[in-house]
Amino acid sequence: MREALDPWQFVTAAYAIGAITTLAMVAGSWLSMRRAEKRRDKVREIQ
Amino acid sequence: MHGFANPARFLRIATWATPLCLIAGLLIASAALVWGVGFGPADALQGDVVRIIYLHVPTAWLGMMGWSSIAIASFVEIVWRHPLAGIAARAAALPGAVFTALCLITGSIWGRPAWGTWWVWDGRLTSMLVLLFLYFGYMALAGATQHDEAPGQGQGRMAAIFGLIGAVNIPIIHYSVLWWNSLHQPPSLSVSGVVTGTGPMATSFVVPLLTSVLGFTLIYTGVVLARMRMILADSQAEARLRRKAMAAQARSGALAEGW
Numbered sequence: 001m002r003e004a005l006d007p008w009q010f011v012t013a014a015y016a017i018g019a020i021t022t023l024a025m026v027a028g029s030w031l032s033m034r035r036a037e038k039r040r041d042k043v044r045e046i047q
Numbered sequence: 048m049h050g051f052a053n054p055a056r057f058l059r060i061a062t063w064a065t066p067l068c069l070i071a072g073l074l075i076a077s078a079a080l081v082w083g084v085g086f087g088p089a090d091a092l093q094g095d096v097v098r099i100i101y102l103h104v105p106t107a108w109l110g111m112m113g114w115s116s117i118a119i120a121s122f123v124e125i126v127w128r129h130p131l132a133g134i135a136a137r138a139a140a141l142p143g144a145v146f147t148a149l150c151l152i153t154g155s156i157w158g159r160p161a162w163g164t165w166w167v168w169d170g171r172l173t174s175m176l177v178l179l180f181l182y183f184g185y186m187a188l189a190g191a192t193q194h195d196e197a198p199g200q201g202q203g204r205m206a207a208i209f210g211l212i213g214a215v216n217i218p219i220i221h222y223s224v225l226w227w228n229s230l231h232q233p234p235s236l237s238v239s240g241v242v243t244g245t246g247p248m249a250t251s252f253v254v255p256l257l258t259s260v261l262g263f264t265l266i267y268t269g270v271v272l273a274r275m276r277m278i279l280a281d282s283q284a285e286a287r288l289r290r291k292a293m294a295a296q297a298r299s300g301a302l303a304e305g306w
Binding site: 007010011013015017018021022025026029030033037039040043044 | 065069073076080084094095096098099102103106141142145148149152153156157159160263266269270273274276277278280281283284287288291
């Protein structure tokens with residue numbers, strides 16, 4: 001017996017996982033970079 | 048090439064290149080995905096599920112490109128001891144691992160309706176899973192090494208050697224569908240096929256697919272640049288704090304002698 005699978009459920013799941021993971025990686029890397037550069041600038045100001 | 052190994056020159060370029068790559072990449076990738084999913088044709092055999100290709104292929108390409116860049120940077124780190132090469136290799140590991148994981152997940156989701164199974168232990172899928180484990184190993188090894196060593200020396204050299212040895216897996220992944228029987232289809236894209244329009248894939252699929260590959264490659268580049276800037280800023284802060292601590296120690300030593 002052949003299963004009746006809705007292809008859009010699979011397409012939606014793949015794109016949801018892909019979009020969330022990619023955006024999380026971009027945001028995480030950007031925020032980590034900003035935090036590290038702020039810390040470096042603060043350390044430079046210490047006399 | 049040696050000129051670009053200067054951290055100050057790199058930072059001058061990366062300051063504007065990082066947001067440019069990220070914004071352009073996000074815009075181009077989003078446009079390509081909307082184009083492919085919303086307006087592209089369905090496949091004659093697979094139907095609508097083929098639309099996963101616009102996400103699956105770029106992630107597979109970047110998973111392999113991630114390790115290729117680690118291997119090239121590791122080679123440069125070992126041979127020329129460029130200060131930025133080791134940083135570039137470490138920065139490429141996380142986005143490479145993320146895109147490899149995404150390739151495996153989207154491929155598994157695609158496999159269920161197309162092949163009738165989530166997973167098979169064939170050459171392509173298994174070698175891609177091995178690549179993900181190689182990324183985990185590389186990140187653990189690179190994270191465990193000291194940050195203040197000269198590039199290409201000491202424990203840092205171990206991560207670079209691991210990066211070079213792991214590159215053996217890249218041609219295995221690429222040729223696995225030709226060497227062994229597999230449920231996975233053989234390569235659909237080739238340079239000659241795209242240029243001459245005689246490849247196995249129709250142009251209506253190829254154009255949004257290549258646009259998506261371009262968008263995701265820009266995102267990858269932006270993330271690598273951001274992570275390189277993060278590693279550089281961390282090491283600069285650590286070096287400055289160490290110098291200050293040593294100066295304070297030397298002053299207190301001089302005071303004690305004077306007393």
